[in-house]
Amino acid sequence: MTALARVEELERVVEVEGLVVRFGEVEAVAGISFEVGSGEVFGLLGPNGAGKTTTIRVLTTLLRPNEGSAFVAGHDVVRAGLAVRQSIGYVPQAISIDGALTAYENLEFYGRAMGVPRQERRERIEEAVDAMQLASFLDRLGRTLSGGMLRRLEIATALLKQPVVLFLDEPTVGLDPTARRLVWERLELLREEAGTTVLVTTHQMEEAERQCDRIALMDRGRIAALGSPVELRSRFGVPALEDVFTEVTGGRLEEGGSFRDVRASRRRSRRLG
Protein backbone atom coordinates (compact mmCIF):
# COMPACT_ATOMS: atom_id res chain seq x y z
CA MET A 1 0.00 0.00 0.00
CA THR A 2 1.40 3.43 -0.83
CA ALA A 3 1.71 6.10 1.81
CA LEU A 4 -0.96 8.15 0.10
CA ALA A 5 -3.45 5.29 0.12
CA ARG A 6 -2.79 4.87 3.83
CA VAL A 7 -3.60 8.53 4.43
CA GLU A 8 -6.85 8.15 2.53
CA GLU A 9 -7.99 5.73 5.20
CA LEU A 10 -7.04 7.99 8.10
CA GLU A 11 -9.03 10.87 9.40
CA ARG A 12 -7.49 14.04 7.98
CA VAL A 13 -6.42 16.46 10.68
CA VAL A 14 -4.59 18.94 8.45
CA GLU A 15 -5.89 19.89 5.00
CA VAL A 16 -4.09 22.53 2.96
CA GLU A 17 -5.36 23.56 -0.48
CA GLY A 18 -3.70 26.01 -2.85
CA LEU A 19 -2.07 28.03 -0.06
CA VAL A 20 -0.35 31.28 -1.06
CA VAL A 21 1.40 33.72 1.28
CA ARG A 22 3.00 36.89 -0.05
CA PHE A 23 5.25 39.35 1.72
CA GLY A 24 5.06 42.34 -0.59
CA GLU A 25 6.43 41.09 -3.92
CA VAL A 26 7.86 37.87 -2.56
CA GLU A 27 5.79 34.69 -2.61
CA ALA A 28 6.99 32.89 0.51
CA VAL A 29 4.47 30.12 -0.07
CA ALA A 30 3.47 29.75 -3.71
CA GLY A 31 0.39 27.53 -3.85
CA ILE A 32 0.94 24.36 -1.85
CA SER A 33 -1.52 21.55 -1.08
CA PHE A 34 -1.14 18.59 1.25
CA GLU A 35 -2.99 16.54 3.83
CA VAL A 36 -1.92 14.98 7.09
CA GLY A 37 -3.73 11.97 8.52
CA SER A 38 -4.43 11.37 12.18
CA GLY A 39 -1.46 9.81 13.98
CA GLU A 40 1.04 10.56 11.22
CA VAL A 41 4.42 12.17 11.66
CA PHE A 42 4.62 14.50 8.71
CA GLY A 43 7.82 16.34 7.82
CA LEU A 44 8.17 19.62 5.96
CA LEU A 45 11.71 19.73 4.63
CA GLY A 46 13.71 22.29 2.81
CA PRO A 47 16.46 24.87 3.05
CA ASN A 48 16.08 28.16 4.93
CA GLY A 49 13.63 30.38 3.11
CA ALA A 50 11.76 27.48 1.49
CA GLY A 51 8.50 28.51 3.19
CA LYS A 52 8.33 25.91 5.97
CA THR A 53 8.01 28.32 8.87
CA THR A 54 5.56 30.49 6.94
CA THR A 55 3.40 27.42 6.32
CA ILE A 56 3.46 26.56 10.03
CA ARG A 57 2.55 30.13 10.93
CA VAL A 58 -0.52 29.93 8.73
CA LEU A 59 -1.54 26.59 10.25
CA THR A 60 -1.11 27.97 13.79
CA THR A 61 -3.22 31.07 12.88
CA LEU A 62 -0.32 33.52 13.32
CA LEU A 63 -0.43 34.57 9.68
CA ARG A 64 -3.33 34.99 7.25
CA PRO A 65 -2.85 33.39 3.85
CA ASN A 66 -3.40 35.52 0.75
CA GLU A 67 -5.03 32.68 -1.15
CA GLY A 68 -6.16 29.12 -0.63
CA SER A 69 -7.52 27.41 2.43
CA ALA A 70 -6.22 25.48 5.40
CA PHE A 71 -8.11 23.36 7.92
CA VAL A 72 -6.64 22.07 11.16
CA ALA A 73 -8.60 19.57 13.26
CA GLY A 74 -11.57 20.36 11.02
CA HIS A 75 -11.48 24.11 11.65
CA ASP A 76 -10.75 26.85 9.14
CA VAL A 77 -7.55 28.64 10.25
CA VAL A 78 -8.87 32.00 9.05
CA ARG A 79 -12.50 31.88 10.18
CA ALA A 80 -12.20 29.72 13.26
CA GLY A 81 -8.81 30.76 14.61
CA LEU A 82 -9.78 30.27 18.22
CA ALA A 83 -11.03 26.71 17.63
CA VAL A 84 -7.75 25.91 15.89
CA ARG A 85 -5.69 27.41 18.70
CA GLN A 86 -7.67 25.32 21.17
CA SER A 87 -6.82 22.09 19.40
CA ILE A 88 -3.11 22.45 18.67
CA GLY A 89 0.22 22.41 20.42
CA TYR A 90 2.94 24.59 18.94
CA VAL A 91 6.65 24.74 19.63
CA PRO A 92 8.18 27.54 17.55
CA GLN A 93 11.69 27.49 16.21
CA ALA A 94 12.89 29.99 18.79
CA ILE A 95 12.74 29.32 22.51
CA SER A 96 9.29 29.88 23.97
CA ILE A 97 10.11 29.05 27.59
CA ASP A 98 10.13 31.98 29.99
CA GLY A 99 13.64 32.13 31.39
CA ALA A 100 12.50 34.05 34.47
CA LEU A 101 10.13 31.26 35.55
CA THR A 102 10.98 27.75 36.76
CA ALA A 103 10.30 24.74 34.58
CA TYR A 104 7.27 23.86 36.71
CA GLU A 105 5.93 27.43 36.57
CA ASN A 106 6.25 27.35 32.79
CA LEU A 107 4.15 24.19 32.71
CA GLU A 108 1.58 25.71 35.05
CA PHE A 109 1.44 28.89 32.98
CA TYR A 110 0.95 27.15 29.64
CA GLY A 111 -1.64 24.88 31.27
CA ARG A 112 -3.61 27.97 32.23
CA ALA A 113 -2.96 29.67 28.90
CA MET A 114 -4.30 26.70 26.99
CA GLY A 115 -7.37 26.50 29.16
CA VAL A 116 -6.72 23.24 31.00
CA PRO A 117 -9.30 23.23 33.83
CA ARG A 118 -7.83 23.69 37.28
CA GLN A 119 -8.91 20.21 38.53
CA GLU A 120 -7.07 18.49 35.68
CA ARG A 121 -4.00 20.69 35.58
CA ARG A 122 -1.84 18.93 38.13
CA GLU A 123 -2.53 15.52 36.61
CA ARG A 124 -1.81 16.72 33.07
CA ILE A 125 1.41 18.35 34.19
CA GLU A 126 2.50 15.10 35.86
CA GLU A 127 1.78 13.16 32.67
CA ALA A 128 3.73 15.64 30.57
CA VAL A 129 6.62 15.58 33.06
CA ASP A 130 6.75 11.78 32.79
CA ALA A 131 6.42 11.75 29.03
CA MET A 132 9.32 14.18 28.53
CA GLN A 133 11.36 13.15 31.59
CA LEU A 134 11.55 16.53 33.25
CA ALA A 135 11.37 15.49 36.90
CA SER A 136 15.02 16.24 37.66
CA PHE A 137 14.89 19.97 36.83
CA LEU A 138 11.36 21.14 37.60
CA ASP A 139 12.49 23.77 40.12
CA ARG A 140 15.23 25.28 37.99
CA LEU A 141 14.74 28.64 36.27
CA GLY A 142 14.20 28.39 32.52
CA ARG A 143 17.30 30.40 31.76
CA THR A 144 19.55 27.85 33.49
CA LEU A 145 18.36 24.85 31.44
CA SER A 146 20.35 23.17 28.67
CA GLY A 147 19.13 23.04 25.09
CA GLY A 148 17.81 19.49 25.29
CA MET A 149 16.01 20.21 28.56
CA LEU A 150 14.43 23.35 27.08
CA ARG A 151 13.13 21.52 24.02
CA ARG A 152 11.66 18.71 26.11
CA LEU A 153 10.09 21.23 28.45
CA GLU A 154 8.61 23.10 25.50
CA ILE A 155 7.16 19.95 24.01
CA ALA A 156 5.75 19.09 27.45
CA THR A 157 4.04 22.49 27.68
CA ALA A 158 2.54 21.89 24.23
CA LEU A 159 1.08 18.53 25.31
CA LEU A 160 -0.93 19.71 28.30
CA LYS A 161 -4.18 20.10 26.39
CA GLN A 162 -3.69 16.78 24.52
CA PRO A 163 -3.50 18.49 21.15
CA VAL A 164 -4.98 17.01 17.98
CA VAL A 165 -1.89 18.18 16.11
CA LEU A 166 1.51 19.04 17.51
CA PHE A 167 3.48 21.55 15.41
CA LEU A 168 7.24 21.48 15.88
CA ASP A 169 9.31 24.03 14.01
CA GLU A 170 12.93 22.83 13.78
CA PRO A 171 12.78 21.03 17.14
CA THR A 172 16.36 19.79 17.10
CA VAL A 173 18.22 22.76 15.66
CA GLY A 174 21.23 23.68 17.78
CA LEU A 175 21.09 20.49 19.87
CA ASP A 176 24.01 18.13 20.31
CA PRO A 177 23.50 14.53 19.10
CA THR A 178 22.63 13.19 22.57
CA ALA A 179 20.01 15.83 23.24
CA ARG A 180 18.67 15.38 19.73
CA ARG A 181 18.29 11.63 20.22
CA LEU A 182 16.53 12.15 23.54
CA VAL A 183 14.02 14.57 21.99
CA TRP A 184 13.21 12.13 19.17
CA GLU A 185 12.99 9.22 21.58
CA ARG A 186 10.38 11.04 23.61
CA LEU A 187 8.48 12.02 20.47
CA GLU A 188 8.40 8.42 19.28
CA LEU A 189 7.05 7.24 22.60
CA LEU A 190 4.44 9.97 22.50
CA ARG A 191 3.31 8.78 19.13
CA GLU A 192 3.19 5.13 20.11
CA GLU A 193 1.39 5.74 23.37
CA ALA A 194 -0.89 8.70 22.64
CA GLY A 195 -1.10 8.54 18.84
CA THR A 196 -0.40 12.26 18.59
CA THR A 197 -0.20 13.69 15.08
CA VAL A 198 3.04 15.58 14.57
CA LEU A 199 3.84 18.11 11.86
CA VAL A 200 7.54 18.88 12.01
CA THR A 201 9.83 21.09 9.95
CA THR A 202 13.52 20.40 9.65
CA HIS A 203 16.44 20.74 7.31
CA GLN A 204 18.10 17.63 8.72
CA MET A 205 17.53 15.07 5.97
CA GLU A 206 18.71 11.96 7.84
CA GLU A 207 16.58 12.87 10.81
CA ALA A 208 13.48 13.26 8.66
CA GLU A 209 14.23 10.04 6.86
CA ARG A 210 14.33 8.14 10.12
CA GLN A 211 11.40 9.78 11.90
CA CYS A 212 8.73 10.81 9.40
CA ASP A 213 5.99 8.70 7.83
CA ARG A 214 5.72 11.11 4.96
CA ILE A 215 7.75 14.06 3.82
CA ALA A 216 7.02 17.12 1.73
CA LEU A 217 10.18 18.59 0.22
CA MET A 218 9.75 22.33 -0.07
CA ASP A 219 11.74 24.58 -2.31
CA ARG A 220 11.13 28.27 -3.01
CA GLY A 221 7.58 28.16 -1.67
CA ARG A 222 6.49 25.04 -3.51
CA ILE A 223 6.28 21.37 -2.66
CA ALA A 224 8.84 19.79 -4.95
CA ALA A 225 8.17 16.20 -3.91
CA LEU A 226 5.87 14.40 -1.49
CA GLY A 227 5.79 10.83 -0.22
CA SER A 228 7.24 8.38 2.27
CA PRO A 229 11.04 8.37 2.52
CA VAL A 230 11.16 4.97 0.78
CA GLU A 231 8.89 6.11 -2.06
CA LEU A 232 10.87 9.29 -2.59
CA ARG A 233 14.15 7.40 -2.76
CA SER A 234 12.86 4.81 -5.22
CA ARG A 235 11.06 7.41 -7.35
CA PHE A 236 14.28 9.29 -7.89
CA GLY A 237 16.45 6.13 -7.86
CA VAL A 238 18.89 7.48 -5.26
CA PRO A 239 20.28 5.96 -2.06
CA ALA A 240 19.45 8.79 0.37
CA LEU A 241 16.92 11.54 0.87
CA GLU A 242 19.73 14.05 0.71
CA ASP A 243 20.14 13.07 -2.96
CA VAL A 244 16.42 13.40 -3.65
CA PHE A 245 16.71 16.93 -2.48
CA THR A 246 19.67 17.63 -4.74
CA GLU A 247 17.74 16.11 -7.67
CA VAL A 248 14.69 18.22 -6.98
CA THR A 249 16.38 21.54 -6.41
CA GLY A 250 19.17 21.05 -8.89
CA GLY A 251 21.74 21.37 -6.13
CA ARG A 252 21.36 25.12 -5.78
CA LEU A 253 23.03 26.84 -2.90
CA GLU A 254 20.52 28.15 -0.43
CA GLU A 255 19.75 31.82 -0.70
CA GLY A 256 17.09 32.31 1.92
CA GLY A 257 17.41 33.58 5.46
CA SER A 258 17.45 37.26 6.30
CA PHE A 259 19.94 38.97 8.57
CA ARG A 260 17.42 38.71 11.39
CA ASP A 261 16.91 34.96 10.88
CA VAL A 262 20.63 34.35 10.89
CA ARG A 263 21.19 36.51 13.94
CA ALA A 264 18.32 34.85 15.77
CA SER A 265 19.43 31.31 14.96
CA ARG A 266 23.03 32.02 15.96
CA ARG A 267 21.89 33.49 19.23
CA ARG A 268 19.71 30.45 19.71
CA SER A 269 22.54 28.01 19.06
CA ARG A 270 24.62 29.90 21.57
CA ARG A 271 21.90 29.60 24.19
CA LEU A 272 21.20 25.99 23.41
CA GLY A 273 24.88 25.06 23.02
Place this chain on the structure above:
Amino acid sequence: MSAQAADVRAGSVEAAVRSLPDRAARLRDGTLAMGWAELHKLRHDHLDIFTRSVQPLLWLFIFGTALQHNHALSGGSGDYRAYLAPGVMAQAALFVAIFFGLGVIWERDVGQLQRLLATPLPRLGIVLGKATGAAIRALAQAVVLLVVIAIARISIQWSVQGVVGAIALLLLGTAGFACLSMILASLVKTRERFMGIGQLVVMPLFFASSALYPLAIMPAWLRVLAHANPLSYEVHGMRDLLLGISAGGWLWLDFAVMSSFLVVTAVVAAKTYPRAIL
Protein backbone atom coordinates in the same frame (compact mmCIF):
# COMPACT_ATOMS: atom_id res chain seq x y z
CA MET B 1 -32.11 43.45 2.25
CA SER B 2 -33.70 40.02 2.02
CA ALA B 3 -35.47 38.48 4.98
CA GLN B 4 -32.97 35.66 4.91
CA ALA B 5 -29.99 37.98 5.27
CA ALA B 6 -31.74 39.73 8.14
CA ASP B 7 -32.26 36.36 9.80
CA VAL B 8 -28.60 35.51 9.42
CA ARG B 9 -27.59 38.84 10.88
CA ALA B 10 -29.99 38.50 13.82
CA GLY B 11 -28.61 35.00 14.33
CA SER B 12 -25.02 36.16 14.46
CA VAL B 13 -25.88 38.98 16.87
CA GLU B 14 -27.68 36.47 19.04
CA ALA B 15 -24.71 34.11 18.87
CA ALA B 16 -22.37 36.95 19.78
CA VAL B 17 -24.51 37.85 22.79
CA ARG B 18 -24.74 34.22 23.84
CA SER B 19 -20.96 33.82 23.67
CA LEU B 20 -20.40 36.93 25.79
CA PRO B 21 -20.19 35.20 29.20
CA ASP B 22 -17.80 32.66 27.70
CA ARG B 23 -15.63 35.40 26.22
CA ALA B 24 -15.66 37.35 29.47
CA ALA B 25 -14.60 34.22 31.35
CA ARG B 26 -11.76 33.59 28.90
CA LEU B 27 -10.65 37.21 29.22
CA ARG B 28 -10.65 36.91 33.02
CA ASP B 29 -8.76 33.59 33.00
CA GLY B 30 -6.28 34.85 30.41
CA THR B 31 -5.57 38.04 32.34
CA LEU B 32 -5.15 36.05 35.55
CA ALA B 33 -2.81 33.55 33.88
CA MET B 34 -0.58 36.33 32.50
CA GLY B 35 -0.70 38.23 35.77
CA TRP B 36 0.15 35.04 37.68
CA ALA B 37 3.25 34.54 35.51
CA GLU B 38 4.31 38.17 35.98
CA LEU B 39 3.94 37.86 39.75
CA HIS B 40 6.11 34.74 39.81
CA LYS B 41 8.76 36.41 37.67
CA LEU B 42 8.88 39.23 40.17
CA ARG B 43 9.23 36.76 43.03
CA HIS B 44 12.40 35.39 41.45
CA ASP B 45 13.75 38.91 41.01
CA HIS B 46 12.72 40.90 44.07
CA LEU B 47 15.97 42.85 44.13
CA ASP B 48 14.65 44.69 41.08
CA ILE B 49 12.10 46.54 43.21
CA PHE B 50 14.79 47.94 45.47
CA THR B 51 17.20 48.99 42.75
CA ARG B 52 14.35 50.75 40.99
CA SER B 53 13.37 52.53 44.19
CA VAL B 54 16.69 54.35 44.42
CA GLN B 55 16.01 56.87 41.68
CA PRO B 56 12.70 58.18 43.10
CA LEU B 57 14.34 58.47 46.51
CA LEU B 58 17.06 60.63 44.99
CA TRP B 59 14.41 62.89 43.50
CA LEU B 60 12.61 63.10 46.78
CA PHE B 61 15.57 63.66 49.08
CA ILE B 62 18.01 65.61 46.89
CA PHE B 63 15.78 67.55 44.52
CA GLY B 64 13.03 67.80 47.13
CA THR B 65 15.30 68.83 49.98
CA ALA B 66 17.14 71.41 47.88
CA LEU B 67 13.88 73.12 47.04
CA GLN B 68 12.19 72.30 50.35
CA HIS B 69 11.34 75.90 51.24
CA ASN B 70 10.25 77.09 47.83
CA HIS B 71 6.58 77.84 48.32
CA ALA B 72 5.92 78.69 44.69
CA LEU B 73 6.84 75.14 43.71
CA SER B 74 4.64 73.52 46.29
CA GLY B 75 1.63 75.56 45.27
CA GLY B 76 1.86 77.55 48.49
CA SER B 77 1.49 74.58 50.81
CA GLY B 78 4.25 73.89 53.33
CA ASP B 79 6.94 71.27 52.71
CA TYR B 80 7.90 70.80 49.06
CA ARG B 81 8.97 67.23 49.79
CA ALA B 82 5.42 66.35 50.77
CA TYR B 83 4.14 68.04 47.62
CA LEU B 84 6.71 66.15 45.56
CA ALA B 85 6.07 62.72 47.12
CA PRO B 86 2.99 61.74 45.03
CA GLY B 87 4.69 63.11 41.91
CA VAL B 88 7.77 61.01 42.55
CA MET B 89 5.68 57.89 43.19
CA ALA B 90 3.88 58.43 39.90
CA GLN B 91 7.14 59.15 38.10
CA ALA B 92 8.80 55.98 39.38
CA ALA B 93 5.80 53.95 38.20
CA LEU B 94 5.85 55.75 34.84
CA PHE B 95 9.47 54.71 34.27
CA VAL B 96 8.61 51.09 35.05
CA ALA B 97 5.62 51.24 32.71
CA ILE B 98 7.07 53.07 29.74
CA PHE B 99 9.97 50.64 29.32
CA PHE B 100 7.74 47.62 29.90
CA GLY B 101 7.34 47.16 26.15
CA LEU B 102 10.97 46.13 25.99
CA GLY B 103 9.72 42.77 27.25
CA VAL B 104 7.47 42.44 24.20
CA ILE B 105 10.43 42.95 21.88
CA TRP B 106 12.50 40.47 23.85
CA GLU B 107 9.69 37.91 23.75
CA ARG B 108 9.33 38.39 20.05
CA ASP B 109 13.06 37.86 19.52
CA VAL B 110 13.22 34.69 21.58
CA GLY B 111 9.95 33.20 20.31
CA GLN B 112 7.65 33.45 23.32
CA LEU B 113 5.36 35.86 21.51
CA GLN B 114 4.66 33.49 18.62
CA ARG B 115 3.90 30.80 21.13
CA LEU B 116 1.58 32.98 23.22
CA LEU B 117 -0.35 34.08 20.16
CA ALA B 118 -0.91 30.47 19.10
CA THR B 119 -2.61 29.67 22.42
CA PRO B 120 -6.32 30.36 22.97
CA LEU B 121 -5.45 33.32 25.24
CA PRO B 122 -7.49 36.38 24.18
CA ARG B 123 -5.20 39.19 22.94
CA LEU B 124 -6.79 41.65 25.33
CA GLY B 125 -6.12 39.21 28.18
CA ILE B 126 -2.43 38.97 27.23
CA VAL B 127 -2.13 42.76 27.20
CA LEU B 128 -4.07 43.29 30.43
CA GLY B 129 -2.11 40.52 32.17
CA LYS B 130 1.18 42.11 31.15
CA ALA B 131 -0.08 45.51 32.29
CA THR B 132 -1.00 43.91 35.60
CA GLY B 133 2.62 42.83 35.86
CA ALA B 134 3.75 46.44 35.49
CA ALA B 135 1.15 47.51 38.05
CA ILE B 136 2.36 44.90 40.55
CA ARG B 137 5.89 46.28 40.23
CA ALA B 138 4.59 49.81 40.71
CA LEU B 139 2.65 48.67 43.76
CA ALA B 140 5.73 47.13 45.38
CA GLN B 141 7.70 50.28 44.63
CA ALA B 142 4.95 52.52 46.02
CA VAL B 143 4.95 50.55 49.27
CA VAL B 144 8.73 50.98 49.60
CA LEU B 145 8.39 54.72 48.95
CA LEU B 146 5.52 55.14 51.41
CA VAL B 147 7.54 53.36 54.11
CA VAL B 148 10.50 55.68 53.50
CA ILE B 149 8.21 58.72 53.54
CA ALA B 150 6.76 57.59 56.86
CA ILE B 151 10.20 56.99 58.38
CA ALA B 152 11.47 60.38 57.16
CA ARG B 153 8.38 61.98 58.71
CA ILE B 154 7.44 63.79 55.54
CA SER B 155 4.08 65.23 56.44
CA ILE B 156 1.48 63.60 54.23
CA GLN B 157 -2.04 62.96 55.49
CA TRP B 158 -2.23 59.31 56.41
CA SER B 159 -5.68 57.82 55.99
CA VAL B 160 -6.71 54.39 54.81
CA GLN B 161 -8.95 55.62 52.04
CA GLY B 162 -6.35 58.19 50.98
CA VAL B 163 -3.56 55.62 50.62
CA VAL B 164 -5.80 52.98 49.01
CA GLY B 165 -7.29 55.52 46.61
CA ALA B 166 -3.91 56.96 45.66
CA ILE B 167 -2.50 53.49 45.02
CA ALA B 168 -5.56 52.57 42.93
CA LEU B 169 -4.97 55.64 40.78
CA LEU B 170 -1.27 54.80 40.53
CA LEU B 171 -2.05 51.24 39.38
CA LEU B 172 -4.55 52.45 36.76
CA GLY B 173 -1.97 54.87 35.42
CA THR B 174 0.84 52.32 35.41
CA ALA B 175 -1.27 49.76 33.57
CA GLY B 176 -2.29 52.40 31.02
CA PHE B 177 1.27 53.57 30.39
CA ALA B 178 2.43 49.95 30.16
CA CYS B 179 -0.17 49.37 27.41
CA LEU B 180 1.06 52.53 25.68
CA SER B 181 4.57 51.12 25.88
CA MET B 182 3.42 47.82 24.36
CA ILE B 183 1.83 49.74 21.47
CA LEU B 184 5.12 51.55 20.84
CA ALA B 185 7.07 48.29 21.10
CA SER B 186 4.87 46.51 18.58
CA LEU B 187 5.37 49.39 16.15
CA VAL B 188 9.14 49.93 16.40
CA LYS B 189 10.16 46.26 16.82
CA THR B 190 13.87 46.70 17.59
CA ARG B 191 15.31 47.21 21.04
CA GLU B 192 17.64 50.05 20.06
CA ARG B 193 14.88 52.11 18.47
CA PHE B 194 12.51 51.34 21.31
CA MET B 195 14.97 52.67 23.90
CA GLY B 196 15.24 55.88 21.89
CA ILE B 197 11.47 56.24 21.59
CA GLY B 198 11.02 55.43 25.28
CA GLN B 199 13.38 58.23 26.26
CA LEU B 200 11.67 60.53 23.79
CA VAL B 201 8.29 59.84 25.36
CA VAL B 202 9.10 59.57 29.03
CA MET B 203 10.78 62.92 29.71
CA PRO B 204 8.12 65.12 28.06
CA LEU B 205 5.42 63.12 29.85
CA PHE B 206 7.22 63.75 33.10
CA PHE B 207 8.00 67.44 32.65
CA ALA B 208 4.69 68.38 31.01
CA SER B 209 2.78 67.19 34.04
CA SER B 210 2.20 68.37 37.57
CA ALA B 211 4.63 65.75 38.95
CA LEU B 212 7.32 68.28 39.93
CA TYR B 213 5.50 71.63 40.06
CA PRO B 214 1.92 72.91 40.00
CA LEU B 215 0.23 73.68 36.69
CA ALA B 216 -0.25 77.26 37.91
CA ILE B 217 3.43 78.21 37.52
CA MET B 218 3.72 76.78 34.00
CA PRO B 219 3.75 78.91 30.87
CA ALA B 220 0.40 78.74 29.08
CA TRP B 221 1.54 76.45 26.24
CA LEU B 222 2.98 73.92 28.68
CA ARG B 223 -0.17 74.06 30.75
CA VAL B 224 -2.20 73.08 27.70
CA LEU B 225 0.07 70.08 27.15
CA ALA B 226 -0.10 69.17 30.81
CA HIS B 227 -3.88 69.14 30.64
CA ALA B 228 -3.71 66.59 27.83
CA ASN B 229 -1.26 64.43 29.79
CA PRO B 230 -2.79 61.52 31.74
CA LEU B 231 0.09 61.73 34.23
CA SER B 232 -1.20 65.13 35.41
CA TYR B 233 -4.54 63.58 36.35
CA GLU B 234 -2.83 60.69 38.08
CA VAL B 235 -0.67 63.02 40.19
CA HIS B 236 -3.51 65.48 40.76
CA GLY B 237 -5.70 62.76 42.20
CA MET B 238 -2.90 61.29 44.31
CA ARG B 239 -2.14 64.70 45.79
CA ASP B 240 -5.78 65.16 46.57
CA LEU B 241 -5.88 61.80 48.34
CA LEU B 242 -2.51 61.93 50.12
CA LEU B 243 -2.18 65.65 50.91
CA GLY B 244 -5.71 66.97 50.80
CA ILE B 245 -4.61 69.77 48.47
CA SER B 246 -5.59 70.82 44.96
CA ALA B 247 -8.92 69.11 45.53
CA GLY B 248 -11.82 71.17 44.25
CA GLY B 249 -14.02 68.09 43.88
CA TRP B 250 -12.34 66.95 40.65
CA LEU B 251 -11.22 63.60 42.02
CA TRP B 252 -13.89 61.76 40.01
CA LEU B 253 -12.44 63.28 36.84
CA ASP B 254 -8.97 61.98 37.70
CA PHE B 255 -10.35 58.46 38.07
CA ALA B 256 -12.46 58.80 34.92
CA VAL B 257 -9.49 60.01 32.84
CA MET B 258 -7.16 57.28 34.10
CA SER B 259 -9.76 54.52 33.58
CA SER B 260 -10.54 55.66 30.03
CA PHE B 261 -6.83 55.97 29.33
CA LEU B 262 -6.34 52.33 30.35
CA VAL B 263 -9.33 51.09 28.33
CA VAL B 264 -8.22 52.89 25.17
CA THR B 265 -4.54 51.90 25.37
CA ALA B 266 -5.41 48.28 26.24
CA VAL B 267 -7.78 47.90 23.30
CA VAL B 268 -5.29 49.47 20.88
CA ALA B 269 -2.43 47.38 22.29
CA ALA B 270 -4.49 44.19 21.85
CA LYS B 271 -4.80 45.13 18.16
CA THR B 272 -1.16 46.07 17.54
CA TYR B 273 0.44 43.39 19.74
CA PRO B 274 -0.02 40.42 17.35
CA ARG B 275 1.60 42.50 14.62
CA ALA B 276 4.84 42.55 16.56
CA ILE B 277 5.70 39.08 15.24
CA LEU B 278 5.76 40.19 11.59
